[in-house]
Amino acid sequence: MKQIVVIGAGSWGLALTLQAARTGAPVHLRARNPASRLPNGAMPRLPAHPLPAQVTVSNDMPENAGPENTGMVLVAVPTQYLRSTLTQLETTAPVVLCCKGIEPHSLRFPLDILHDIRPDLTGAVLSGPNFAHEIAAGLPAASVIASKEPALARTLADRLGTLTFRLYDSTDTAGVQLGGAAKNVIAIAAGATIGAGLGENARAALVTRGLTEIGRLAAATGGLPATIAGLAGMGDLLLTCTGEASRNFRTGAALGSGLTLNETLATLGGVAEGVPTAGALAELAHRKNVSVPVIDSVASLVAGELTVKDAIARLLARPAGTEA
Numbered sequence: 595m596k597q598i599v600v601i602g603a604g605s606w607g608l609a610l611t612l613q614a615a616r617t618g619a620p621v622h623l624r625a626r627n628p629a630s631r632l633p634n635g636a637m638p639r640l641p642a643h644p645l646p647a648q649v650t651v652s653n654d655m656p657e658n659a660g661p662e663n664t665g666m667v668l669v670a671v672p673t674q675y676l677r678s679t680l681t682q683l684e685t686t687a688p689v690v691l692c693c694k695g696i697e698p699h700s701l702r703f704p705l706d707i708l709h710d711i712r713p714d715l716t717g718a719v720l721s722g723p724n725f726a727h728e729i730a731a732g733l734p735a736a737s738v739i740a741s742k743e744p745a746l747a748r749t750l751a752d753r754l755g756t757l758t759f760r761l762y763d764s765t766d767t768a769g770v771q772l773g774g775a776a777k778n779v780i781a782i783a784a785g786a787t788i789g790a791g792l793g794e795n796a797r798a799a800l801v802t803r804g805l806t807e808i809g810r811l812a813a814a815t816g817g818l819p820a821t822i823a824g825l826a827g828m829g830d831l832l833l834t835c836t837g838e839a840s841r842n843f844r845t846g847a848a849l850g851s852g853l854t855l856n857e858t859l860a861t862l863g864g865v866a867e868g869v870p871t872a873g874a875l876a877e878l879a880h881r882k883n884v885s886v887p888v889i890d891s892v893a894s895l896v897a898g899e900l901t902v903k904d905a906i907a908r909l910l911a912r913p914a915g916t917e918a
């Protein structure tokens with residue numbers, strides 16, 4: 595059985611390490627601080643989950659990281675560190691990008707960044723409704739692996755999937771990446787609605803209008819409607835906009851309750867990808883001439899240009915019109 599390499603010892607990298615170990619494959623975790631391992635064998639981001647014996651941990655790639663020995667390299671660092679991480683990547687095995695975001699300024703999605711840095715590598719993305727702590731615990735979940743090469747997507751899904759981690763394959767890389775990035779932005783809006791005490795009706799309205807915006811963006815960027823209705827679209831939107839474990843939802847809720855962004859992020863305990871992605875997604879929409887009032891509002895909110903109260907007032911002042 596070929597080994598699986600995971601890069602990034604954040605909560606998602608650790609959950610994927612545990613999932614990879616469940617397949618029976620040898621697993622190597624590349625962590626920047628392997629010495630931070632706890633006495634129980636866990637890493638700090640998931641302290642209740644010791645890593646099993648078949649997992650090796652170091653701050654390097656394993657020696658045999660070529661495709662003959664390595665089934666895949668899962669890259670699970672936040673999007674802001676993806677470019678620098680890929681620059682130092684010593685492998686020619688297939689790479690699965692597990693982050694959910696868009697790079698600010700360049701407006702590049704994860705697979706675009708891989709193509710910029712390592713056009714020689716075959717790449718895929720993993721995205722879906724998956725809280726790390728539940729995957730770590732082996733609770734049932736489903737997700738999507740997308741690659742332009744259909745056989746590769748299926749092979750990777752078969753290598754990483756188990757009975758409790760159902761992996762569907764897809765060739766719609768645009769839709770899967772858009773769904774993962776955009777749901778984090780809409781989750782900030784959903785959280786802000788709840789944090790500001792505006793009620794469940796308001797949350798449902800915002801999330802649904804957010805889904806409409808994601809659908810319009812998909813149409814403009816080559817994503818398929820079925821993907822936006824699927825696990826990496828609607829599925830992850832549902833999880834992140836309702837699950838209180840979501841860091842993006844909690845960021846919005848804290849902003850809605852009157853905290854500043856700095857106060858919120860200081861105590862979050864992990865990355866909120868929707869924060870840097872909001873402005874990038876809004877900019878992408880404008881370049882494509884797509885109307886995205888909810889995404890615009892979140893972009894203005896996290897940029898400190900609008901308060902939650904003003905953002906809501908601005909959205910409510912828009913003419914309702916025909917639903918589309």
Ligand SMILES: NC(=O)C1=CN([C@@H]2O[C@H](COP(=O)(O)OP(=O)(O)OC[C@H]3O[C@@H](n4cnc5c(N)ncnc54)[C@H](OP(=O)(O)O)[C@@H]3O)[C@@H](O)[C@H]2O)C=CC1
Binds near residue numbers: 601864
């Ligand atoms: N947590 C979740 O439930 C899920 C998260 N995701 C996505 O996975 C990605 C990673 O999130 P998550 O694991 O939660 O993040 P965390 O906040 O838990 O961990 C931070 C991660 O960032 C890495 N990191 C920090 N600083 C640097 C740096 N300067 N250079 C390179 N890497 C750095 C850390 O690596 P190291 O430990 O080696 O220092 C670690 O992997 C995000 O895009 C997120 O949206 C997707 C699905 C589920």
Ligand SMILES: O=C(CO)COP(=O)(O)O
Binds near residue numbers: 723833867
């Ligand atoms: O991507 C996730 C669930 O699918 C994790 O969401 P948060 O980053 O908001 O915690």
